[in-house]
Amino acid sequence: xxxxxxxxxxxxxxxxxxxxxxxxxxxxxxxxxxxxxxxxxxxxxxxxxxxxxxxxxxxxxxxxxxxxxxxxxxxxxxxxxxxxxxxxxxxxxxxxxxxxxxxxxxxxxxxxxxxxxxxxxxxxxxxxxxxxxxxxxxxxxxxxxxxxxxxxxxxxxxxxxxxxxxxxxxxxxxxxxxxxxxxxxxxxxxxxxxxxxxxxxxxxxxxxxxxxxxxxxxxxxxxxxxxxxxxxxxxxxxxxxxxxxxxxxxxxxxxxxxxxxxxxxxxxxxxxxxxxxxxxxxxxxxxxxxxxxxxxxxxxxxxxxxxxxxxxxxxxxxxxxxxxxxxxxxxxxxxxxxxxxxxxxxxxxxxxxxxxxxxxxxxxxxxxxxxxxxxxxxxxxxxxxxxxxx
Amino acid sequence: xxxxxxxxxxxxxxxxxxxxxxxxxxxxxxxxxxxxxxxxxxxxxxxxxxxxxxxxxxxxxxxxxxxxxxxxxxxxxxxxxxxxxxxxxxxxxxxxxxxxxxxxxxxxxxxxxxxxxxxxxxxxxxxxxxxxxxxxxxxxxxxxxxxxxxxxxxxxxxxxxxxxxxxxxxxxxxxxxxxxxxxxxxxxxxxxxxxxxxxxxxxxxxxxxxxxxxxxxxxxxxxxxxxxxxxxxxxxxxxxxxxxxxxxxxxxxxxxxxxxxxxxxxxxxxxxxxxxxxxxxxxxxxxxxxxxxxxxxxxxxxxxxxxxxxxxxxxxxxxxxxxxxxxxxxxxxxxxxxxxxxxxxxxxxxxxxxxxxxxxxxxxxxxxxxxxxxxxxxxxxxxxxxxxxx
Numbered sequence: 001x002x003x004x005x006x007x008x009x010x011x012x013x014x015x016x017x018x019x020x021x022x023x024x025x026x027x028x029x030x031x032x033x034x035x036x037x038x039x040x041x042x043x044x045x046x047x048x049x050x051x052x053x054x055x056x057x058x059x060x061x062x063x064x065x066x067x068x069x070x071x072x073x074x075x076x077x078x079x080x081x082x083x084x085x086x087x088x089x090x091x092x093x094x095x096x097x098x099x100x101x102x103x104x105x106x107x108x109x110x111x112x113x114x115x116x117x118x119x120x121x122x123x124x125x126x127x128x129x130x131x132x133x134x135x136x137x138x139x140x141x142x143x144x145x146x147x148x149x150x151x152x153x154x155x156x157x158x159x160x161x162x163x164x165x166x167x168x169x170x171x172x173x174x175x176x177x178x179x180x181x182x183x184x185x186x187x188x189x190x191x192x193x194x195x196x197x198x199x200x201x202x203x204x205x206x207x208x209x210x211x212x213x214x215x216x217x218x219x220x221x222x223x224x225x226x227x228x229x230x231x232x233x234x235x236x237x238x239x240x241x242x243x244x245x246x247x248x249x250x251x252x253x254x255x256x257x258x259x260x261x262x263x264x265x266x267x268x269x270x271x272x273x274x275x276x277x278x279x280x281x282x283x284x285x286x287x288x289x290x291x292x293x294x295x296x297x298x299x300x301x302x303x304x305x306x307x308x309x310x311x312x313x314x315x316x317x318x319x320x321x322x323x324x325x326x327x328x329x330x331x332x333x334x335x336x337x338x339x340x341x342x343x344x345x346x347x348x349x350x351x352x353x354x355x356x357x358x359x360x361x362x363x364x365x366x367x368x369x370x371x372x373x374x375x376x377x378x379x380x381x382x383x384x385x386x387x388x389x390x
Numbered sequence: 391x392x393x394x395x396x397x398x399x400x401x402x403x404x405x406x407x408x409x410x411x412x413x414x415x416x417x418x419x420x421x422x423x424x425x426x427x428x429x430x431x432x433x434x435x436x437x438x439x440x441x442x443x444x445x446x447x448x449x450x451x452x453x454x455x456x457x458x459x460x461x462x463x464x465x466x467x468x469x470x471x472x473x474x475x476x477x478x479x480x481x482x483x484x485x486x487x488x489x490x491x492x493x494x495x496x497x498x499x500x501x502x503x504x505x506x507x508x509x510x511x512x513x514x515x516x517x518x519x520x521x522x523x524x525x526x527x528x529x530x531x532x533x534x535x536x537x538x539x540x541x542x543x544x545x546x547x548x549x550x551x552x553x554x555x556x557x558x559x560x561x562x563x564x565x566x567x568x569x570x571x572x573x574x575x576x577x578x579x580x581x582x583x584x585x586x587x588x589x590x591x592x593x594x595x596x597x598x599x600x601x602x603x604x605x606x607x608x609x610x611x612x613x614x615x616x617x618x619x620x621x622x623x624x625x626x627x628x629x630x631x632x633x634x635x636x637x638x639x640x641x642x643x644x645x646x647x648x649x650x651x652x653x654x655x656x657x658x659x660x661x662x663x664x665x666x667x668x669x670x671x672x673x674x675x676x677x678x679x680x681x682x683x684x685x686x687x688x689x690x691x692x693x694x695x696x697x698x699x700x701x702x703x704x705x706x707x708x709x710x711x712x713x714x715x716x717x718x719x720x721x722x723x724x725x726x727x728x729x730x731x732x733x734x735x736x737x738x739x740x741x742x743x744x745x746x747x748x749x750x751x752x753x754x755x756x757x758x759x760x761x762x763x764x765x766x767x768x769x770x771x772x773x774x775x776x777x778x779x780x
Contacts, residue, residue, distance in 0.1 A: 210597075211600065229600060248586075253583070253695075267592075269689065
């Protein structure tokens with residue numbers, strides 16, 4: 001591993017660019033009604049589909065992406081050229097089998113990979129929205145996805161699946177549109193963001209906003225980018241996606257390209273070099289304001305608060321069958337968060353399976369090669385498919 | 391709690407100021423021989439003493455401070471006017487009883503409360519050292535403390551005690567000067583810094599160094615201060631000093647001065663306001679470069695590596711009696727870190743007691759009101775005093 005200083009390279013990402021994926025445009029007569037009290041119009045959703053919708057339109061799967069994810073779930077990423085972010089889970093012969101199911105993945109509202117967000121042009125003044133973009137909630141994201149499905153002529157989802165912020169969307173889908181979701185699989189997530197998670201997000205936002213190149217959110221107008229602040233935010237967040245055992249196994253206290261400390265502030269330890277690389281590569285593909293908006297959306301998420309303080313109320317009478325999954329070493333969304341969801345689903349008399357996967361890979365385990373996760377997903381999806389007559 | 395934006399106030403701290411405490415000056419003929427290969431001279435140590443040294447000089451206690459601590463352990467802080475940082479543990483009638491013991495606490499080398507550090511004037515050019523200051527290790531800090539004790543005419547410590555980075559110094563004292571330490575109490579610490587802890591420190595350093603006001607470490611010459619970067623670093627670090635249960639109990643998801651979100655990036659949640667306050671108040675009392683140096687010293691600490699990779703080798707034949715203490719909810723230095731120390735001490739045939747205190751307060755528990763900690767400290771210190779004939 002080479003030494004990488006925290007000096008982000010040239011701007012290789014074009015924010016708010018038209019992505020290499022289909023876009024659904026919604027005009028002035030089709031606003032997105034947002035929780036902030038704003039009717040967003042016009043607006044658009046960038047999405048990807050894989051597989052074939054059957055004649056009965058009963059085999060649609062919505063994959064919901066996490067904080068910094070996008071619609072490129074099973075295709076190479078157009079900016080980074082890396083594999084799709086969930087090719088281990090979604091693809092031909094994979095648990096979400098694109099030979100059998102019609103898979104849709106849409107960039108969430110507030111993000112920056114083609115769906116309308118703070119980097120998009122504000123039609124009111126011809127400039128990027130910046131902080132004039134209304135705050136986004138998980139429910140707004142789901143509303144936008146529902147409008148996309150309507151546009152695609154898809155009423156019912158066979159399956160709604162996602163991890164982390166994607167899992168929040170899955171829960172919100174089940175709560176907002178119970179009769180449109182046959183099966184739901186929220187992974188490594190929670191029905192609300194914890195104080196500690198809000199705290200980590202707030203540090204990341206302050207890192208971005210402390211960067212003078214942020215310019216009060218108007219950096220696209222000014223022609224700068226808060227690359228250093230965003231890189232610091234990403235570095236800090238990245239630690240929370242891993243686990244101490246994983247970091248110890250992967251890096252330990254190993255020095256970088258030598259056997260002894262340099263007695264300097266260079267990236268002496270491999271973990272330092274790794275983190276700097278994470279920070280730098282992130283700013284090349286992500287918009288800083290979008291990061292602020294999406295972290296805020298996660299912070300605001302509290303499904304119980306939206307239902308009189310009782311989480312079970314979000315799911316009363318639901319026809320959806322659930323598979324809730326957590327990972328033993330995930331300390332961002334630890335197993336008790338999933339257990340609270342399962343308890344509420346049980347209290348609501350819902351059908352729910354709970355799988356806690358033994359893993360030392362931390363929160364990111366849901367994105368990695370976890371055979372137990374794939375086995376559970378295969379079993380749950382196969383059983384649901386039989387019930388659905390697929 | 392009032393809303394506090396992350397806009398640090400005027401510079402109320404004068405870095406490298408002569409503190410309201412005695413200072414031991416060491417001249418050109420008394421250099422501090424540092425692990426980085428530098429002979430630091432002239433240099434100085436600022437310290438505080440409380441209590442009376444007995445005629446036999448056998449009742450001296452060295453209290454070692456943590457990362458952002460200082461010599462003001464049992465006196466009000468001259469900058470913040472807050473109580474000494476360990477008045478719960480050190481004072482008349484307290485476990486470290488200043489009616490019985492002569493307590494010394496010295497600002498560590500590399501810090502900024504009167505002991506020589508990166509904010510001190512470099513005699514070679516008349517400017518503040520900045521990054522020209524040699525990297526500091528825990529062993530350097532301990533060497534400096536030993537020179538201070540020599541200066542004070544104190545050969546033997548009855549007790550060496552400290553938490554976190556202070557606990558690292560306690561371990562280093564026992565390893566470097568076993569015949570000078572009668573009893574040692576390392577609390578909430580480890581014999582080496584974990585990959586995750588290095589990672590968190592690295593994010594904090596990058597936050598400081600990303601601040602343009604840091605000016606490559608020459609901010610004192612330029613007349614600026616990287617206040618925003620340092621505040622972000624402190625905010626992130628502060629999360630690691632607490633625990634998820636403590637944050638949940640103290641803040642939960644409670645909103646700030648209202649019942650609903652503002653749909654803005656204001657400090658909506660109490661935890662956000664609290665963190666911003668932590669960041670702001672820290673920059674008023676601490677030098678940014680000192681923060682870089684001391685975090686680096688902790689990262690470099692690896693007592694086993696200094697002894698052929700076997701931690702027990704650091705303590706073979708030690709006459710010191712130890713009390714090792716951890717806290718159940720401390721995830722920065724979790725109990726397994728303490729257990730590794732205890733195993734090594736047992737392997738070295740040392741006398742060691744191990745106390746794991748049940749607490750939900752996280753790493754900071756050692757600074758707080760923890761009756762079980764005080765009870766264990768009283769018992770351990772009383773038994774050692776009897777043996778010492780005090």
